[in-house]
Amino acid sequence: MKLWRWLWLLVTLGVLAEGFRVALFVVPPDSAQGNVQRIFYYHIPSWAGMGLFFAINLGCSLVYLAVRNRNEALAIKADSLAVASAEMGVVFCFIGLVTGSLWGRAVWGIWWTWDARLTSTLVLWLIYVAYLLLRRFAAGPQMRTLAAVMAIFGYLDVPLVYMSTRWWRTQHPAPVFGGAPGSGIDPSMMPAVWWNLAGWLMWGIFVASLRYVSEYRAQKTEQAEALKSLEFAPGQTQMAGGRS
Amino acid sequence: MGDMGNRHLVLAYAATIAIHLVYLGYVAMKWRAAKSAAN
Numbered sequence: 327m328k329l330w331r332w333l334w335l336l337v338t339l340g341v342l343a344e345g346f347r348v349a350l351f352v353v354p355p356d357s358a359q360g361n362v363q364r365i366f367y368y369h370i371p372s373w374a375g376m377g378l379f380f381a382i383n384l385g386c387s388l389v390y391l392a393v394r395n396r397n398e399a400l401a402i403k404a405d406s407l408a409v410a411s412a413e414m415g416v417v418f419c420f421i422g423l424v425t426g427s428l429w430g431r432a433v434w435g436i437w438w439t440w441d442a443r444l445t446s447t448l449v450l451w452l453i454y455v456a457y458l459l460l461r462r463f464a465a466g467p468q469m470r471t472l473a474a475v476m477a478i479f480g481y482l483d484v485p486l487v488y489m490s491t492r493w494w495r496t497q498h499p500a501p502v503f504g505g506a507p508g509s510g511i512d513p514s515m516m517p518a519v520w521w522n523l524a525g526w527l528m529w530g531i532f533v534a535s536l537r538y539v540s541e542y543r544a545q546k547t548e549q550a551e552a553l554k555s556l557e558f559a560p561g562q563t564q565m566a567g568g569r570s
Numbered sequence: 571m572g573d574m575g576n577r578h579l580v581l582a583y584a585a586t587i588a589i590h591l592v593y594l595g596y597v598a599m600k601w602r603a604a605k606s607a608a609n
Contacts, residue, residue: 346583362575365582372586417593424589425582432578529590537597543604 331532338528345521353518365429366502366511367518371526372425375418377484379530380454382411384481387474394471402545405470408477409461410537412454414530419451426498434497442490443498450487453480 349367356363386408394401426444431437438444457480461473491500502509511519 350583360575362579364579368583368586413593417589421586421589424585428578428582428585432575533590533594533597536601540597540600540604543608544600547604547607 327536331535334528334532338525338532341521341528342525345518345525348521349518353515354512356515359433362429362432364518365425365432367522368526369422369425369429370502370519371523372418372422374523375526375530376415376422377488378527379411379415379418379534380450380481380484382534383408383415383454383477386411387477390470390474391478402549403542405474406541406545407538408474409458409541410534412457412477413537414534416451416454416458418526418530419447419454423447423451430497439497441496441498442494443487443496446483446487446490450480450483453483 345367349364353364355361386404389404390401390408393404423444427437430439453476457473457476460476461469464472490496491498492505500509502511
């Protein structure tokens with residue numbers, strides 16, 4: 327691993343440790359919910375991470391579809407980053423669902439309810455799990471194209487998830503940030519939001535970059551082996567320029 | 571809510587860290603596999 331990655335990891339762990347300290351020991355407890363509201367400081371970064379990495383996946387899928395027949399090197403890079411970002415997004419989405427469920431149990435008395443926000447988020451998670459399963463089990467040259475198209479359709483659920491608490495009445499609370507006038511949290515709680523948002527996004531970028539490198543290496547190796555097997559296939563005759 | 575809330579808070583933080591570490595393990599496995607295949 328390169329030096330800058332180690333430095334990035336070191337800074338990330340420092341930010342995460344500070345975020346943990348500020349969230350649990352510095353900012354005041356919520357006046358209505360008490361300490362359990364502190365789940366918010368890990369819940370929000372999960373959704374921010376999910377939004378960021380699914381957006382990267384969408385961008386990379388569009389780039390892949392645009393260049394796959396013209397620029398193979400760029401297509402491999404875009405496709406590798408699409409895989410890495412989809413996996414990272416699925417991880418963040420899963421954490422958001424788990425922390426939300428634990429919070430819901432403590433505050434609402436239920437683990438789950440089929441309201442618009444929770445249901446559309448579960449569907450989003452399932453769409454991207456299906457995307458990863460397609461990539462894992464389908465074979466052949468069309469798999470990457472199919473996956474890219476699926477990613478574009480899958481992303482259509484993201485704005486639906488975001489707007490669900492604005493369009494429908496839900497058990498899930500109204501938006502805290504960017505919601506109606508008067509929404510938001512007390513300024514004394516904001517340091518916990520910022521530290522954890524920064525820390526978990528930096529962590530996501532670190533892990534996704536490692537995953538990108540390994541996927542890129544794997545795809546390059548696969549491509550080299552495919553070319554080699556075409557060049558040295560036993561018993562094959564030369565097709566172009568030969569006299570066989 | 572009291573004690574139950576605190577228990578859920580601890581579980582939420584522990585689950586977040588655990589899930590990230592499990593995924594990091596998977597990424598490390600993929601990293602090693604890709605590196606050895608390339609050599």
